[in-house]
Amino acid sequence: MNTGGTGCAVGSNRAAEVAARLRGRVCADTVVRVCEPLAAHTTLRVGGPADVYVEPASEQDLSLVLKLCREEGLPWLVIGRGSNLLVKDGGFRGVVIRLAHKAFARIEVVGTELECGSGAMLKDVFAAAAAHGIAGFEFMDGIPGTVGGALRMNAGAMGAWTFDLLERVRYMDAAGAVGEAPRAQLAAEYRGCTFFDEHVALSAVFRGTAGDPAQITARAQLFRQKRQLTQPAGPSAGCVFKNPPGAHAGKLIDELGLKRARVGGAFVSEKHANFILTEPGATAADVLRLIELIRERVRTERGIELETEVRIVGEER
Template sequence: MKQIAGLLAAEISGSVKCHEPLSRHTSFRIGGPADLYLQPRTTAELISALTLLREKGIPYFLLGSGTNILVADSGFRGAVIRLDGDFVQFAFEGTVATSGAAVPLARLAGDACDRNLTGLEFATGIPGSVGGALFMNAGAHGQATSDILLDAEILDNTLSLHTFKAEELQLSYRTSGIYPGAIVCFARFSLSPGKREDIERKRREFMDFRRSRQPRQPNAGSIFRNPPQDAAGRLIEAAGLKGHRSGGAKISEIHANFIVNCGNATAADVLSLIELAQETVHKKFGINLALEIKVLGD
């Protein structure tokens, strides 16, 4: 791997590391090492790095802010790519925000507020990146990324960059038609002029709601997608699993659709709680809980 890291370092100006612990890069604070961890800073660097990885037959995975992901204790046998440089830049032109994929969505929401632009308030407190928000169609309080997305520049599996209109990306509840392997590089959002005090009031309300309803310990947001007409958290709570522990992981007492890391949780601890919740809810209510979080590694 050291040799490949050397070749990658010659292609990109951002950092290239071997055996990087992914627990440092996930909100769960869980995850073994990635063989390679690299941070391309431009689209050209990203393409060069991907070309090299493909030539060498090394699998890769695009990590956003790592806030909706569980990484295996054994880590990932391949390269984890985290965008940097051009991808953490954003700009506003009138009511349109153009953002790199690695910009924190909540940062964009804060800047939109400073410019008296409304539309991104729902993202206040969502800890993911713009790219992750598109891939997952992140949302809250009845609104989602799809409501304001104009278009996105995406690197496809042939390593060419294409602009896709929002409607072409098939964004729906916590999912999108962006196929695994495609990489969101930039996105444009359409906002509207608003009143500063209204925007700020909404942001405060949304933050207060989060503080009172979500746990503080490290977590990865909602573990399961809500089944139609119901809520995964309600079902897990009704199944009597709130507060249930496995090793260092616990089903949150504050919100049963969150699993928290109490300090020394492993991915195996979290997976055993996931299985327990799925089996118990299925037995009691006949409902299959589908994962919202992504699992990386074996």
């Protein structure tokens, strides 16, 4: 049994059995591992292992994985680039599914519509749109995630949101069956579409507008410059907190003097107070304690309850 050495004390025998059963069902191209460190799959670079980790090579294999999870009563979690994820130090007791295989990264352009696999990176969606003179995708360029993550989060920037462009999605339900839904059937809000907590996004059709390629590139360049001026480089998950109604989380945190506040290897950015950065050696517990410290200060001094935008998953160590 390969337990990867550390961290998989809980359920490791079961994980190895589940992985063996899975390998017996899926094709050789599908990656199945036990005790996979999730820190390596998140931009915050902290967090413990997944008991079982799968990169399905096809929709059929994804369906087989979900069916096995159902049979075994195992929790599953689908992840994209991990750029909005905080995995706790104990890791995830169940199956983590990452749609990193090229089968999920297809981008097809027809007229002003782009059909994008949910594993496609947003910057590649923008690049494809720009190459075909399709405007509206410029805000996606600087968001370091996938289409699947952008649908779950209704990711947005520079005044535009993912759902502004969305026409329809294909998805897989927890029983492994494929369905399709137009945007009107999906309830999306600021930084969220909870439909995707129970359904895996497979692909999405977005519609832009015909535009001048030079203007599209110039707009994206402007957005890039804005980001460089206002956002820090280094391991983070972007904005940690949602903006509360009528206020900016970053401004509130800054006003309370919390820039550079630190717990262990996690600290609030000097450049943007809604960003928490990590140093090598940081733990998820450091990040979580810093999040709590900020929430406590904002609650007691401003009477505002900050909600995290970052998705927090997994178990304490």
